[in-house]
């Protein structure tokens with residue numbers, strides 16, 4: 001069940017939020033409740049702005065309306081839900097970018113499996129030509145997904161690997177090309193510029209490409225995810241965010257902090273290491289899975 005996956009993935013965050021709120025004594029004043037909500041959100045790494053916004057949304061609400069108002073405010077910040085973009089017809093190209101270890105290759109592998117389940121033929125561009133191990137890692141996923149892999153030579157220009165993969169995809173009538181790029185720090189301008197070059201190469205190979213440029217951020221890094229995301233804005237024409245490792249720490253609110261900082265929709269989330277743990281983002285499911293059990297909370 002997908003719902004169980006959300007609940008399990010966000011368990012630590014939900015518990016952290018709940019434990020702060022449960023700490024309220026019975027008959028706590030309204031201000032104390034609001035303070036506790038704000039603090040709990042900060043503990044979950046939602047960031048100052050989000051915590052203050054949610055608090056404000058609760059300020060004039062009757063105690064019995066708080067759970068609903070809380071969920072609505074959180075969903076408003078998390079949303080809207082936007083589907084992954086496919087080409088109207090023919091080949092679709094998605095690019096995955098992000099800092100080292102964020103989960104790009106794993107996400108590319110899982111997306112290949114998803115596309116396969118939809119009956120699409122997939123080509124993966126192993127455009128991380130810096131590390132030999134990177135190609136080996138994506139090759140394992142490609143095999144599982146029955147996807148063809150286009151590898152570059154060591155140190156080959158990643159833009160040319162992406163270009164070749166799209167040519168290959170066109171030639172065989174594939175449905176999807178996934179371009180897995182090398183991790184790079186968000187403050188290294190030269191490496192960031194390379195992403196723009198990769199995106200332009202895909203557009204030359206196929207008008208309309210790339211259909212998605214997904215920024216993969218590690219949700220377990222909390223507030224640092226925001227700094228990462230900001231660094232990548234402008235380096236490549238980002239279209240959406242994939243927040244991975246929401247299961248990794250009680251920092252599931254980092255998704256809201258990233259969403260708040262960037263005007264980009266969250267499209268995917270990683271709730272664990274398993275193949276099924278990459279799911280399409282749903283603001284409702286995210287908020288419901290994180291929401292504390294208000295019935296247990298003192299002071300109401």
Ligand SMILES: Nc1nc2c(ncn2[C@@H]2O[C@H](COP(=O)(O)OP(=O)(O)OP(=O)(O)O)[C@@H](O)[C@H]2O)c(=O)[nH]1
Pocket residue numbers: 098099100101102103104105106107128134181182183184216244245246247248269270271272273277
């Ligand atoms: N718990 C958890 N682990 C994840 C998730 N997504 C990825 N991982 C793990 O994070 C680690 C790094 O993932 P990779 O996919 O190799 O990251 P990458 O961005 O390709 O890394 P570089 O290519 O080195 O930049 C792996 O051990 C993954 O299994 C997730 O949603 N939850």
Ligand SMILES: [Mg+2]
Pocket residue numbers: 104105106128134180181182183
């Ligand atoms: Mg990788």
